[in-house]
Amino acid sequence: MNKSLRKTTATGEAIPRVALVGNPNVGKSVIFGWLTGQYVTVSNYPGTTVEVAQGNSKVGGRRQVIVDTPGINNLIPMSEDERVTRDILLEDEDLKVIQVCDAKNLRRGLLITMQLAEMEKSAVLALNMADEAKERGITIDHYDLAQLLKIPVLSTIATRRKGLDGLGKGLEAGYIPQIRPVYNPEIEEGVKAIENLLPEKQKGKRALALMLLAGDESLKDWLHCRLSEKVIQKIEEICRILQSQHQEPLGFLINQKRLKAVDRILEEVFRKEKRSRGMAASALSNWTTHPVGGIPILLLVLYAMYKLVGDFGAGIGVDFLLNVVFGKAINPAVTRIVEHLFPWQFFQDFFVGPYGLVTMGLTYAIAIVLPIVGTFFFAFGLLEDSGYLPRLAVMVNRVFRAMGLSGKAVLPMVLGLGCDTMATLTARVLETKKERILVTLLLALGVPCSAQIGVMVGMFAGLSFKAIALWAFVVAGTMICVGFLASKLIPGERADFIMEIPPLRIPTLKNILIKTVARLEWFLKEAVPLFLLGTFILFALDRLSLLKALQNMAEPIVVGFLGLPAKATQALLLGFLRRDYGAAGLFVMAKAGELDSIQIVVSLVTITLFIPCVANFFMIIKERGLRQASAMAGFIFPFALLVGGGLNFLLRTLGVRL
């Protein structure tokens, strides 16, 4: 992440940089959007902005690069996000800071201001969401606060563009905040000792010394670039001795002193009227995480999503694009052009044949998957911006616990319902390696993506409720069992579940649209080429008659073990490339009445448990390395067949009728 950041700065070396820094969910991204007019992910879920966004701005009449940093609670990093932000602040000494703070959570904001002071960064403090604070009876004397901190303090409402004009002027002034808590005498001594060992010209030595004392492992690389082995050992010695004299971690003692200093400031500038919280939003907020009441709300949310994605996206959207746009316009036109340009059958098939790049690959990606994924991303954006996702995490924490995960894993898992490939990428937000492996595995194994769900919903139409429930039960049960066992096998710890729940907010349509468009852009750039590659592989296999050979090899398993007709082999083979291709093949067979209901359920279970698509597999390799990726694939495919075969055997022997 750092490297990519440096690359972009290298192009504009003389341009001053400004970083937006603050706690999660305080509106940094909205201010970023205002400053730059550029896209960035705006989200309520702690940690979504792992990717750092940058953009040019002319705030204050000068050209500047604005960096939107991930939300942090502390500059002694506890997560990858915090580390990224800390590194951005550290790598550029002249970087100016706009600190965005949730006015009603001033205490947590000032904890960061204090650390900016120690890093000697010039800063402006924006007390954002001033309206929410006011609603809750909070008044902040920001003139006094500015006096105490010695930096400009603005009261802003970013979503309504209020108070933001002062940012440019505030930055120009270039004041460094002046609040420096005094720590315990022993810690102060340690700080001094370390300061003397740090490079002479280093800015913000005090902050670095405190980070080192707090046992910040992530600074190791930084140290090795700048200091000799001997000096580093000396520093480590100081830290070790000091820690051994204290029962509590030094990081905690430091935080404690900082918070005490913050509390002294708050006493002077922060007033809160006792006011009841009986607002409608807060009542709804309580219901969303209620152990009983939360469930109907969850079902309602799922139903609304299904209506939007299933009915609108997969129904109307696909219908229009597939039958009208591609069916009547693009495909016939392209076919005519290709036939005109290339007299050879081979090339014609390459573009417009049964496995043609246009007629299969592009049609599939644009006409079927795009509208489904697009509406899903829109719905997901709604969930994110309304603040519902963290509440969902509260609801599922216990179930996830059984699978060795914390509630935080809900973000990639829900996103997986849209696109597993993208979700695999976001598994990065999880804190422990164990969780990242588990989520990657479970996504690949059991979470059906929207494209696949879209196709399956069509097949469900002909099935009894019992059969659908059985499918859902087997898939969910398999996931929980595999998660449970894998969590026992994979070494490491489940991360603590400590998560902030932001207030429920009414999302702004514009933010959601911006986000949806950006995700679709990503989808088009990342996924569509893989669709085409997948189609090409199929085309090649078909041309080399390998498809037929593979089918012959796999047939005994499909017919004998899964109890499916021989024709289903092709669908399952396609499922290796994309499970929704496979599902689509099964869909055609089911429509033609070639599958009975047990066969439909068995084939659907089997294909749901396959790895979602080639793109997903490549993403696993990218994120987890070839070894882990092959191990997962080596487990998943045989296992999926095993579960399908087992289910077939059970249903047949018990004589279950669906």
Next chain:
Amino acid sequence: MNQAKGGTAAPGQKRFGRGGNDAEKKSEAHRREEILELLWTMRERGLFSVEEFLRMTEEEDAELILAKMEGDGWISICEGQVAFLEEGERRAEEIIRRHRLAERLLSEVFALDEKFMESSACQFEHVLNPQVLDSVCAFLGHPPICPHGKPIPRGPCCARFKREIEPLVRPLADLKLGEEGRIVFITPRSRSRLERLSSLGLIPGSVVRLAQKRPSFVLEIGETALALDEEIAREVYVKKA
């Protein structure tokens, strides 16, 4: 109360309390306490035989003291099986209570590691007097089990507490819904947890409100709502605000 008077600790360990001759033999009272303690823990595991006891004990003249204790009417020995009589039961219960409360105090408040906790608790148990013991018990919120999960015998203070006194300090998880508490101390299993909690503003002195217990614990600190595992909510000790 039969407190150990000037008893020394086991050989090889530093003497606790007043200085003295380390080579001095343990007093008989001290050894009786050790024996009662062993008999109690054996009983918890379903073991009663004298033979077993003699194999496990580290006390000198254990057989002789056992016989004396039988003579004093503390215990009864019948067909190689030991059983407590009323007096022995009362004394054993008290020493176990002292030991396990000491363990709990050392592990939670002073966060000593297990090995050190165990040896210190062995010394503590012989010197705690009943008043101090009851205060410790109240301070810890009348805990029902020791850090190893074994039951702590209830004392008179616990019975009183049930009727009238609320514990001074108790886990955040035990607050009623909507109740507020001021954090007194945090005893996390891992260091990073303590640092993370403090980054979010949870430090001793902060006031928190328990908003929800199920399906996850949710607490409010200032205007921030935090969801966390029950396990963590058990490690944060609060006093009524």
